[in-house]
Amino acid sequence: MDIVIILIKVVLALVWFLVLTLYLTWLERKESAVIQDRVGANRASVFGIRIIGLFQPFADAIKMIFKEDFVPAFSRKFLHTLAPFLSFFFVAICISAMPFGDDIRIGSRTISLQIFDANVGLLFVLAMLSLGIYGIILSGWASNNRYSLLGGIRGAAQLISYEVALGLSLVGLIMVYPSLKLSEIVQSQGGLLFGVLPRWGVFLQPLGLVIFLFAALAETKRVPFDLPEGESEIIGFFTEYSGLKWGLFMMTDFMEIIIVSTLLTTLFFGGWQVPWLGTDGFHFLWGGQWLMTRWLVIVLQVLAFNIKVFLFCWFQILIRWTYPRLRYDQVMDIGWKLLIPLSLVNIVGTGLLLTVFK
Amino acid sequence: MIKALSYFWELIKGSLITARHFVVNMVFHTLKLFGFKTRRRGAVTIQYPEQKKTLASRHRSLHRLLKRQDLKPRCVSCMLCVTVCPAECIYVEAQEVPDPDIQKIPSAFVIDLSRCCFCGFCVEACPEDAIRMDTGKIDLAEVSRQALIYDLDKLLK
Numbered sequence: 001m002d003i004v005i006i007l008i009k010v011v012l013a014l015v016w017f018l019v020l021t022l023y024l025t026w027l028e029r030k031e032s033a034v035i036q037d038r039v040g041a042n043r044a045s046v047f048g049i050r051i052i053g054l055f056q057p058f059a060d061a062i063k064m065i066f067k068e069d070f071v072p073a074f075s076r077k078f079l080h081t082l083a084p085f086l087s088f089f090f091v092a093i094c095i096s097a098m099p100f101g102d103d104i105r106i107g108s109r110t111i112s113l114q115i116f117d118a119n120v121g122l123l124f125v126l127a128m129l130s131l132g133i134y135g136i137i138l139s140g141w142a143s144n145n146r147y148s149l150l151g152g153i154r155g156a157a158q159l160i161s162y163e164v165a166l167g168l169s170l171v172g173l174i175m176v177y178p179s180l181k182l183s184e185i186v187q188s189q190g191g192l193l194f195g196v197l198p199r200w201g202v203f204l205q206p207l208g209l210v211i212f213l214f215a216a217l218a219e220t221k222r223v224p225f226d227l228p229e230g231e232s233e234i235i236g237f238f239t240e241y242s243g244l245k246w247g248l249f250m251m252t253d254f255m256e257i258i259i260v261s262t263l264l265t266t267l268f269f270g271g272w273q274v275p276w277l278g279t280d281g282f283h284f285l286w287g288g289q290w291l292m293t294r295w296l297v298i299v300l301q302v303l304a305f306n307i308k309v310f311l312f313c314w315f316q317i318l319i320r321w322t323y324p325r326l327r328y329d330q331v332m333d334i335g336w337k338l339l340i341p342l343s344l345v346n347i348v349g350t351g352l353l354l355t356v357f358k
Numbered sequence: 359m360i361k362a363l364s365y366f367w368e369l370i371k372g373s374l375i376t377a378r379h380f381v382v383n384m385v386f387h388t389l390k391l392f393g394f395k396t397r398r399r400g401a402v403t404i405q406y407p408e409q410k411k412t413l414a415s416r417h418r419s420l421h422r423l424l425k426r427q428d429l430k431p432r433c434v435s436c437m438l439c440v441t442v443c444p445a446e447c448i449y450v451e452a453q454e455v456p457d458p459d460i461q462k463i464p465s466a467f468v469i470d471l472s473r474c475c476f477c478g479f480c481v482e483a484c485p486e487d488a489i490r491m492d493t494g495k496i497d498l499a500e501v502s503r504q505a506l507i508y509d510l511d512k513l514l515k
């Protein structure tokens with residue numbers, strides 16, 4: 001029975017993840033279009049029905065599946081095939097650690113809305129995200145193309161410069177909610193701060209949030225930090241890929257957006273917590289109450305999680321269509337000279353505040 | 359580090375500009391979706407094959423040959439258009455007619471549109487106002503090169 005429940009959870013989480021990924025490609029096109037006073041992809045139709053281009057992701061998928069899967073004669077064939085799968089796998093597995101909602105109780109059984117609630121959940125996600133770079137280095141290496149290799153090396157160099165700051169920015173957060181378990185971090189964000197504000201990471205760790213945001217944007221390898229790809233100069237690590245293998249790299253990009261959004265939500269914006277919503281309904285600041293059934297509360301919480309994730313996806317796409325690309329040395333500068341000192345300051349400051357107020 | 363921090367406000371300003379564009383355009387898109395007519399539109403795009411911009415009165419599009427009252431071409435095969443054409447895409451073969459006012463009409467008048475650069479010099483050069491580029495037909499793509507070679511019958515239509 002437990003295995004069946006876990007299988008159902010895996011399938012549901014993957015479906016949620018992949019559908020959101022598909023529709024992020026649609027959102028990316030539409031949002032960029034709206035920002036630039038255009039209309040965006042709206043021609044894909046099924047029997048003449050267009051509905052503002054909502055079929056576009058499927059048209060793209062069909063196109064990519066039927067394209068020729070070209071492997072250059074000079075590439076290392078096995079590694080060339082392995083690289084996109086590695087890159088895809090390490091991002092896709094991150095979703096298993098994300099808490100989608102509070103525990104559900106059916107009879108005597110407690111079902112947590114999370115596939116894999118490890119004690120080291122946060123470290124697990126960070127580890128998998130940084131392992132994802134292997135796919136990129138490998139694709140650059142296996143393509144046996146100098147520009148692809150350059151893209152792979154850039155990816156590795158970029159990883160070293162932001163990964164330290166990414167880890168350090170979360171240390172302050174772990175000190176505040178003393179746990180690495182993602183479900184516990186979300187649970188402890190449920191209370192109120194000074195009796196008014198929800199006890200979210202954004203209010204307790206504002207500096208940590210900014211550092212994490214910078215580092216996480218570098219993690220997604222999209223425009224302000226898209227050095228491994230570098231469209232205008234080296235085309236990037238996936239130059240020698242075509243069809244669905246290239247599609248896997250592209251999907252990895254979008255999945256990283258979702259993972260970063262879920263991380264931002266879970267760590268800094270209260271995960272599935274709705275402000276002032278307890279287990280039995282809303283408790284307003286002026287003492288008012290709006291009681292609800294347990295099921296309605298859970299539905300609201302899962303909905304809140306989804307809305308937050310969606311908002312952060314929107315925000316990241318907005319950033320991608322706002323800023324130009326940073327130069328190679330500027331990324332290093334930001335990583336080593338700005339983010340790491342700031343995150344150390346954050347850790348020391350958090351420690352001081354914790355000792356003063358305890 | 360201080361310098362980098364001073365850029366921070368500029369970064370926020372930049373994203374506020376794109377966010378403003380997004381919100382303003384989304385408002386107009388939403389109004390349109392619910393059937394409200396606004397003077398400003400959410401996007402400046404013209405959905406081309408369905409919606410067409412009206413062409414300017416001085417535009418140049420597909421050529422046409424004009425006819426006399428007896429439905430013969432007005433062209434007198436003076437070869438001025440052939441001479442002036444920079445792409446050398448016009449071919450004219452003359453044929454005699456008994457009428458002393460006309461003397462010649464073309465027996466073949468071929469324009470190779472795959473070479474034509476739509477400069478309009480032929481229209482300017484024509485002393486008889488026999489060729490014009492005012493059909494308004496601008497979507498001239500074909501699947502074969504042969505279909506782009508317009509002869510006398512096609513041009514007189």
